[in-house]
Amino acid sequence: MKQLVEGFAQQLRDAMDIGEKATVTFSGPKYNNVVISGMGGSGIGGNIIQSYVADKVSVPVIVNKGYTVPAFVGPDTLFIASSFSGNTEETLAAVRAAMRSDASVCFVTSGGELLRIAQENSMPYIAIPGESQQPRACLGYSLVQMLYLLHHAELLDDTFKTEVRQSINLLEELSGSIKVQASALANAFHNKLPMLYVSDAMEPVAVRFQQQISQNAKQLSHVNVFPEMSHNEIEGWQHPENLYAQAAVLLIKTSYDHPRVRLRMDLTKKVFERKAQDVLEMEARGATFLEQAFHLIHMFDWVSVYLAELNNVDPNTIDNIDNLKGELSKK
Incomplete structure (x- = not known):
């Protein structure tokens, strides 16, 4: 897993190359809505894209995580199915439902049943590498290809290409400092309950972090979002005392936070500091x-990889998930 994390910037570069070479065409009408369907590491990219395109795409973009699709899905829907393996049962069920509704379905996958469906029905798809067998470590591949699909569908201009290339340069430039900061965060989270707070603009990034802590470090964490949490969860920071004594709070800040959200974060920090063992802040770069x-x-x-080392667990294995899938396959 460490090698895969190390190669993230190169993965983004390779993903751009795949996207540029993809020959994808859409013959349907102009789309009135977009649905991105996927689970886990293959689906979180859809949530990030949903946030990214909120002020760029003029039609609703929603993320679908489950076996069914919304009732509005129909001929004017662009339905993007993302599954690393191509065999995710929820995504397959959603794809079949979207096909029955005559949606325009396209795919991001490395193979499996989704690739078969795409090829047999002459549906648009972009294939990504599947050698790693680690969907959560291939976010760069899936997310970038979904951006390309939106672009080919004439819903998104090509500004994203420049932003991805700038991201690659930034990650390479900050490679050393990122590891130093990550190691410090991992030590702060070791034997604690990480409490992750972020603005609504970057909620999917915090959720992704929670997923990585769960799968790589085998550790629970908690996520909530400003400003919503300041209308409810803030009041819960009273009991039980022994739980909060083991909490390590991280306030995740970006330049996309609303000024009033920043103010709420700063004021709420005082509540955290009275209860939690550690209260940390991180500012996004770029x-x-x-x-x-x-x-x-x-x-x-x-952070998740370093935390796995501190927890003395293997970040590559997902035994509970594999066992669950095995039991489901028997039913």
């Missing part, structure tokens, strides 16, 4: 949304 998102993603991936 000039654009994608630069800041990729900076945080790469940093947090390193």
Whole structure:
């Protein structure tokens, strides 16, 4: 896993090359909505894209995580299915439902049943490398290809290409300092309950971090979002005392935070400091949304790997997930 995290900037570069070489055409009408369907490491990219395109794409973009699709899905829907293996059962069920609704379905996958469906039905797809067998370590491949699909569907201009290239340069430039910061965060989270707080603009990045802590470090964490949490969860910072004594809070800040959200964070920090063992802050680097998102993603991936080492666990294995899938396959 450490080698895969190390290669994230190169993965983004390779993903750009794949996207540029992809020959994808859409013959359908102009789309009135976009649905991105995927689970886990293959699906979180859809959430990041949803945030990224909120002020760029003029039609609704939603993320679908489950077996069914919304009732509005139909002929004017661009339905993007993302599954690293191509065999994710929830995504396959959603794809079949979207096909029955005559949506325009396209795919990002390394193979499996989704690739078969795409090829047999002459549907647009972009194939990504599957050698690593680690979907959560291939976010760069899937996310970038979904951006290319939106571009080929004439919903997104090509500005994202410049932003991804700038992100690659930033990650390479900050490689050393990212590891140093990540190691310090991992030590702060060791034997603690990480409490991750972020603005609504970057919520998917914090959720991705939570997923990586779970899968790589085999450790629980908690995520909530400003400003919503200041209307409810802040009141919960009273009991039980022994739980908060083991909490390590991280406030994740970016230049995309609303000024009033920043104020809420600063005021709420005082509540955290009265209860939690550690209260930390991190500021995203970069000039654009994608630069800041990729900076945080790469940093947090390193945190999860270093935390796995501190927890003396193998970040490559996901025994509970594999066991669950095995039991489901028997039913």
